[in-house]
Every structure is written in structure tokens, then in C-alpha cells.
Amino acid sequence: MFRRIRVVPLAAESLGVRSMCTFVETPDVRVLLDAGVSLAPNRLGFPPHPREYKALQRCRRRIAEAAEKAEVVTVSHFHFDHHTPSFEDWCYNGCSPEVSRRIYEGKMVLIKNYRSMVNFSQRRRGWLFAKTGGKHAEKLEVADGKTFEFGDTKLKFSEPVFHGSENTPLGWVLMTTIEADDERFLFTSDVQGPMYDPTLTMILAEKPQLIMIGGPPLYLAGLHVRKEDAERGIRNLAGVVRNVPTTILEHHVLREERWREFSKPVFKAASEAGHVVVTAAEFAHEETCVLEFQRRRLFETEPPSLEFQKWMNLPALKRKKVKPPLS
Numbered sequence: 567m568f569r570r571i572r573v574v575p576l577a578a579e580s581l582g583v584r585s586m587c588t589f590v591e592t593p594d595v596r597v598l599l600d601a602g603v604s605l606a607p608n609r610l611g612f613p614p615h616p617r618e619y620k621a622l623q624r625c626r627r628r629i630a631e632a633a634e635k636a637e638v639v640t641v642s643h644f645h646f647d648h649h650t651p652s653f654e655d656w657c658y659n660g661c662s663p664e665v666s667r668r669i670y671e672g673k674m675v676l677i678k679n680y681r682s683m684v685n686f687s688q689r690r691r692g693w694l695f696a697k698t699g700g701k702h703a704e705k706l707e708v709a710d711g712k713t714f715e716f717g718d719t720k721l722k723f724s725e726p727v728f729h730g731s732e733n734t735p736l737g738w739v740l741m742t743t744i745e746a747d748d749e750r751f752l753f754t755s756d757v758q759g760p761m762y763d764p765t766l767t768m769i770l771a772e773k774p775q776l777i778m779i780g781g782p783p784l785y786l787a788g789l790h791v792r793k794e795d796a797e798r799g800i801r802n803l804a805g806v807v808r809n810v811p812t813t814i815l816e817h818h819v820l821r822e823e824r825w826r827e828f829s830k831p832v833f834k835a836a837s838e839a840g841h842v843v844v845t846a847a848e849f850a851h852e853e854t855c856v857l858e859f860q861r862r863r864l865f866e867t868e869p870p871s872l873e874f875q876k877w878m879n880l881p882a883l884k885r886k887k888v889k890p891p892l893s
Contacts (some may be wrong), residue, residue: 567812570746573776575846576628577603579820580854582621584647584827586817586846588753589632589777592746594717598636599742599753601629601669604659605858606821612861613878614658616870619890620662633669638721640709641677642755643729644691644741651691653700656889657882666699676709676723678740683710683726685737709740720745722772728764730758730783731795743772745842750774752810758782758818766802776812778846779803781819784828785859800828804835813843818852821847823859834881 567884573594577585585603591831603625607616607819614622627648633639641649646659675701678684680692700706708718709723722745723847726738726870739755752774757765769777783791813836819825826833836843847854857864870878880888 567776568746568749568751569743571749571751571776573778573849574632575778575814575816575850575881576632577625578816578845578846579783579849579856579858580816580845581617581625581852582855582857584626584817584821584858585625585646585778586753586755586778587625587629588746588846589636590751590753591635591714592719592744594746595638595720595721596636597638597640597721597744598629598632598669598673599640600642600755601633601639602646602648602650602659603629604647607658609821609858610804610862612865615857615861615864615868616890616892617864617868618873619892621855623892626660626665630665630668633673636676638673638714638716639673639703640721640740640742641675641695642753643678643737644680644695645756647779648755649695650699651695655886659888661806662696663693665885667679667702668700671702672705674702674705675703676707676712676714678726678738679708679710683738685735686815689739718746724768727757727768728762729759731754731761731792731801732800733820741768741772741775750776751777754779756780756817757797757801761795761796761799761802763802766805769806770809776814777806777810778814778816779806780817781815781825781829781832783818784822800819800831803829803832807832807841807843808839811841813841814846814849816846820856821858821870854868 574589575589624734724741752806787796
């Protein structure tokens with residue numbers, strides 16, 4: 567759909583993991599957005615299934631290959647599905663000091679400010695990142711509200727926006743617009759719909775032709791997220807797709823098994839406008855394969871090997887130090 571901007575999803579819920587990692591290439595620069603990936607420790611009473619670990623390995627390989635090409639790596643916020651920490655954890659993040667070094671070494675790394683508009687958890691994680699993975703960067707720079715130019719390509723970062731609803735304890739994230747000539751791709755990170763109306767206004771003001779956006783966490787509605795906030799996220803998402811020709815819909819919304827049913831207003835709004843809504847997998851011409859909400863079914867129909875079961879029974883700290891045995 568673009569002549570000058572190439573967008574390649576690398577890891578996402580529709581590819582079997584928690585992530586929004588995306589590689590973007592223009593004639594001027596190659597950018598790796600939010601190079602993180604993770605698995606939910608517990609969902610529906612079950613740990614990750616071996617198929618999820620295979621998806622994690624596959625996505626990690628893709629990210630490593632893209633990192634070799636990229637000149638710029640971004641961090642919209644410091645959740646582990648959006649950046650790669652430098653500790654060893656083969657259980658939920660598939661990371662180690664070496665994995666992190668390979669991603670960030672020699673790159674221009676543009677990050678969310680971890681000293682301003684940040685909650686305690688992300689302040690600590692951001693500080694640790696600067697001391698570990700970030701120390702390998704050729705240049706580590708705060709990106710909040712800034713625009714960086716590479717030839718005819720602009721990387722424009724928003725001021726921090728809420729990670730979901732207004733005043734959420736989850737903190738703030740950055741949105742990134744990549745513009746080459748009159749082509750604009752907007753990467754929104756974890757705006758969750760957006761669930762905050764002013765964030766919707768900011769998104770529409772960018773006038774992207776292509777957007778990657780995380781929908782609201784419907785699986786948490788009525789639990790950790792107010793139903794009215796989740797419903798607002800769906801309404802605002804409908805407003806997005808009504809105005810943007812192509813939307814890559816991902817992340818939190820796909821963790822709900824009935825996400826397509828609950829997202830009918832979004833697909834209807836896009837259809838009425840002659841626009842398109844796809845998952846990251848569909849955009850990449852792959853099959854959508856969301857695994858997290860299928861854990862119960864997977865453990866029943868595809869029971870793990872004895873070796874994997876023994877690994878699952880290891881103490882948590884030891885399990886993080888030992889790669890899961892996958893046949």
C-alpha cells in the first residue's frame with residue numbers, strides 16, 4: 567500500500583505471543599519498534615503451552631534478524647513485551663544479557679523518559695535498561711515529544727499518553743509516526759483502544775494511512791478494567807478505523823476468545839467507510855494463531871512431553887535459567 571514505507575510485523579498476539587514488535591524500512595532508515603516479546607505467566611489457571619514457547623522462539627529469531635538490519639530501535643514504554651531486559655528468563659520472556667545486547671548494540675535507541683510521567687515499576691525498569699541493555703547503544707536518547715529526521719524520513723514521537731484509561735496505574739506510553747513524503751504509518755503501542763478520548767484526538771490528527779493499534783483488554787473487563795472503559799475503547803477504535811484506510815488491530819483485545827464478536831462495531835465501521843481491519847498475522851500474509859486463550863484446550867488435546875512436564879515442575883527461579891525442552 568506504500569511506495570516508500572515497508573512495514574513488517576515480527577511478533578504479536580496473532581502470531582502466538584504478547585508483543586507489538588514491528589520492523590519499518592524506508593529508503594532512509596530501518597527502525598525496530600518495541601523489540602520485546604513475552605508470555606503470560608498464568609492464564610485460565612494454566613502456564614504457557616509448548617506451542618507458545620515455539621512461537622516465542624520463532625518471534626525471537628525474527629526480532630534478532632531484524633535487529634541486525636536496524637539502525638534505530640525504539641522503546642515506547644518499559645513493559646517486557648515492549649522491550650528486552652538484560653536478565654536471564656527462558657520462562658516468560660525468552661531473554662538473556664546476550665539476547666538484549668544483540669538487539670541494542672550499536673543502535674540509536676530512542677526511549678520513553680523513565681524519569682518523567684512514569685509509574686514506579688517503569689521508572690525502575692527504565693533505569694535498569696539504561697544501565698544494562700541500553701549501555702550497548704551507540705546513542706541512547708529520550709524521545710518524548712521529539713521528531714528525528716533521517717534524510718526524507720521523519721520519526722515523530724508523541725508526548726506521553728495514558729496506557730489505557732485516564733490516570734491508569736499502568737502509566738504512560740509513546741506513540742510513533744513514521745513519515746516518508748506523504749506516507750504516514752502510526753504505531754500507537756498500548757493505548758488500549760484508545761480508552762482515553764484525547765488520545766483518539768491525537769491519533770486522528772496524525773492522519774495516518776496505516777496504523778498499528780492495540781485494542782482494549784476485553785478479557786479484563788469487569789475485573790481489572792471497568793466495563794465502561796472497555797466499551798469506550800471499542801467506540802474510539804471504531805472512530806479510528808472509520809478514518810484510517812488500513813488498521814492492524816492487535817495486542818490486548820486479541821487475548822479475549824470472543825474478540826471478533828465483541829469487535830463487530832469496529833469491523834462494521836471500517837466496512838462502511840471502505841476501510842480494512844486486519845491482524846498483524848493477516849497483514850503479514852500468515853494465519854492468525856492466538857494461543858493464550860486456548861491454553862486449557864491445548865493442554866487437553868496436545869499434552870506436553872514428560873520432559874516438558876518435568877521442566878514445568880522445577881522451582882520458578884530455576885525454570886527461568888533453563889530453556890524449556892521442546893520436541
